[in-house]
Amino acid sequence: MDIQSLRIFKAVAEYGSISKAAKELNYAQSNITTRMQQLENSLQTVLFYRHNKGVTLTAKGEVLITYADKIFRLLDETKEVMRDQEEPQGPLSIGSMETTAAVHLPRFLSRYHSAYPQVDLNLKTGPTSQHIEAVLNYKLDGAFVSGPLSHPDLITKKVFSEELVLVGNSLLSQSLKSHKVDDLTLLVLHKGCFYREKLKHWLHEEGVIPSKVMEFGSLDALMGCIAAGLGVTLLPLSIVQRYSYLEEVTHYSIPEKFSLVDTLFIYRTDVTFSTPLIKFAEMFQEERISPL
Template identity: 55%
Template sequence: MDIQALKFFRAVAELGSISKAAKELNYAQSNLTAKIQQLETELQTTLFYRHNRGTSLTDKGKVLLSYTDEIFNLFDEVRNVMSDEQTPKGPLVIGSMETTAAIRLPVLLSKFHREYAAVDLSLKTGPTEQNVQGVLQYELDGAFVAGPIEHPDLTYKTFIEEELVLVTDALHQPLSTIKELQKRTILVFRNGCSYRARFEEWIHHEGVMPEKIMEFGTLDGIIGCVSAGLGISLLPRSVVEKHVKEGLLIQHSIPNQFGKVKTLFVYRNDKYMSSSLREFIEMLSKERELVIS
């Protein structure tokens, strides 16, 4: 099978147009058309529906696209294996929940950067669901997510167990019953956040329907709005501890079945592990031992 034909096929599939793909790849449109027709002849199937808006994948085309992604990922992995001299260097992309990135990772990332300066380390924050998909789609080398996580293509290591607490503004009186939250606005991260899912699970279990749910994109945004009295939120104790001590927030314990969550580091188990990722996991394990002890 012609690798260049697969490259052309993937470009057309992603852009939805042969002309757009030709422009993107800087090839003549006739070359792309001929290569795709050659591919369809070889596979004895139609890969695209042609219409006046461009192209769209047939069912068989969708199947080929999934295999094409795997094929090119394998090529990338072969290049990585061949260029890996067992000395950590090159790109290392780590994903993380924003709360973990803000409180748990600065020391770890700083230490790794000092010891392995040749590694181009980058951090991308997002909710657990987004991070898991990033690892599965080879966009992230690994990610810090909230457990539990079960997937046949993923390996995980427990990083730390967090205690979740309900936080309100400093003027809010101690809660005598969860029913008091009925008329409060819930402040959360967008869908896919494990803390939001745990919050909703708890209040639904208690039969509480919040008056309003507001989504935020940043941790600072949630904490600032809670302290201003806009609403309430569920966050790790380690995240709000400083603000509680400063008198900006009040924290309230919640039932253990909803208040404990493990932060895991996940990575693919079917992918060659670069020396950079291997050293990062090793350092992560040592830091965890120090936290536990």
């Protein structure tokens, strides 16, 4: 088994077709077929199911594609390390919760870009669970997530703590006073959102079953509907302060066991640090990003 055979295997797996892989790699189709047969013979297993529409990975093929991805990632990391660049450059993919990205990261990311303009920084927003999975699967170099979090394959560094509050419009106070929380509609962000789970656990302990749950894909849409009186949500106080121009929005404290949440920066324990990631971690530690 050699690197080129793995590259061909990966292309066939991605395109689901030997002919398409051959065209993409500029190889004769017969060469691709021979290479794949040789690879299967050397590993003594079947990697593809052949059918009229192309090929599909077998269970063993799925295992090999996972290892192939790791091998190519390590090769790329090796090249980066061997370059020994003084000036950080190249790709850097960072994940963040939308709330953290909206309030705490803009000025920091601007300073980082100014300091290291050769770094191709890519910020992806989404829920904590999604980012944890992406870091574990090498899809992200690092991510800002909510904690606590403990995983044997992850290094976690606490960045700051925040207070979560119950957010609604002026009608919220009337509902709380009359104990009609059961009648409220819960407005939440994506599935996998840490704040969403906190709200769920708090209400469960209070014995409250909301009448309806509505999911939103963006923070702006969520806050707009909060202001309009559509329902309530649980968010960091810093977000409420950022939307202070929405005069209809108000907030209330919740029990401390549910209100305090840590924001962590995570990355894999087994990654070879690229210069862009090293400088990124150093800079946010020096800047001491904190709640507004």
